[in-house]
Amino acid sequence: MTSAPDYTYGIDSERALKYAVQHIRGDRVEIIEGIIEPVSPTWDHERAARVVRRQLEDRVDELGCVEGSGNLDLPGSSNWYVPDIAVVPEELARGGGALLPDQTFLVVEVTSESNAESDRIVKRRRYAEYRAPLYLLVDRIEGSITLFSEPGHLGYTRVDGPHPFGAVVRLPDPFNLDLDTSGLSPA
Template identity: 65%
Template sequence: MSSQPHSYAADDPETALKYAIQHVPAIDRVQIVEGVIDPLSPTWGHERAAGKIRDQIALTVATLGCVSGSGNLDLPGTSNWYTPDVAVVPEDPADADALPPDQTLLVVEITSESNGDTDPVVKRRRYAEYGAPLYLVVDRQERTCTLYAEPGKFGYTSVNGPHPSGTPVRLPEPFELELDTSEF
C-alpha cells in the first residue's frame, strides 16, 4: 500500500468506507462484512488450505487465461467489500482495484474459528445475490467442503455437499477437475 496521502470526493458513505479500508496503513488484508470492518490475519493452517487449492487449480487457471489470488470483491450498493481466500478471475479485468462477484469464475472461502458462520451463511447469500458462479466453502471446524453453484437472487440453486474432508469435490465447467480435499 502506498504511504502517500490520498484525496477523494465521496458522495456517499458506502464509497467513503470502501475507500478508507483500502488505505489503512499497516493492514494488508481487510474486508467489510455487513458493515463490520474485519482485518484479516489468517493462520498458517488457513493459508496452507488456500495454497493447496491454488496448486490444484493452477494449470486450469492458466489454460483458461485467468489469475487466482485473494483480490478484493466489491458488492455495489452495500457496505460489503470482501477479500476471499481464493478467487479466480479473467486476466483482463484483474488490474481493477476490485471486481464484483459476477466477474469471478470461482470464489473460495476457508472458515476460521473467528468467522465460522460468516462464510457459509452471510457470504453464501451475498455471493449468490451478486452472481458468483461457483462458491466453495472449506469449513475447517466441521472438516467439510461444500460447492455452491447456479446463483440466484434468493441463493444458490445447486449445492454439492457438505462432503467430509478427504472426499474429492468436482469443480464443473469451466474447470472440469476434482479437488483433493484430504489436506484441507
C-alpha cells in the first residue's frame, strides 16, 4: 500500500524522515508509524535473539543467505524497521542499503517492555502488508512464540501459535526446521 508523498513546503516528508534516521550518529533508530524509536536492546533481549539465530545459522548458510538486523524500508509509509533478525539472500545483503520486507525469507522480532505492542500489532500488520513471507514473534513478555505466514493486505492468513516457551515450532519452506524454544525465557 503506497500513498502519495507529502510535499509540504516542497519537501517529501517520508524521504526526509528516512534520510534523517539513516544519518543519526551513534545509536540506531527505527521509525514506527512516524515516531522515531531508539533500537537499544537489553542483554536478555539479545540472548533471546541469539537462541533463535544459532538454530538458523546452518540452514541460512545452505540457502545462500545471511541473517542480521539490517534496515527494512516500507516505502509509501512512515516506517523504517530494524528487525532483531532478518534472513535475506546473500546477493541482496551486499548492496549496503535498506531492503524491503518481501525481499526477506524470515523476519524475527523479540519483544521488550518498551516495544511489545508495536511488535505484536503494528509490525505484524505492516510486515504482512509489505509481504514478508514469515514473521516470527518471540514474545518475552508473554513467554510465547508465534509464527505468522501467508501475508496479505489485511494481515497474515496463517498463524501458528502462540506456543509457550519450551515448545518446538516448525519453520516451513525454505527452512524446514524445528525451532527449539526451550532456551528462551520470559522477560
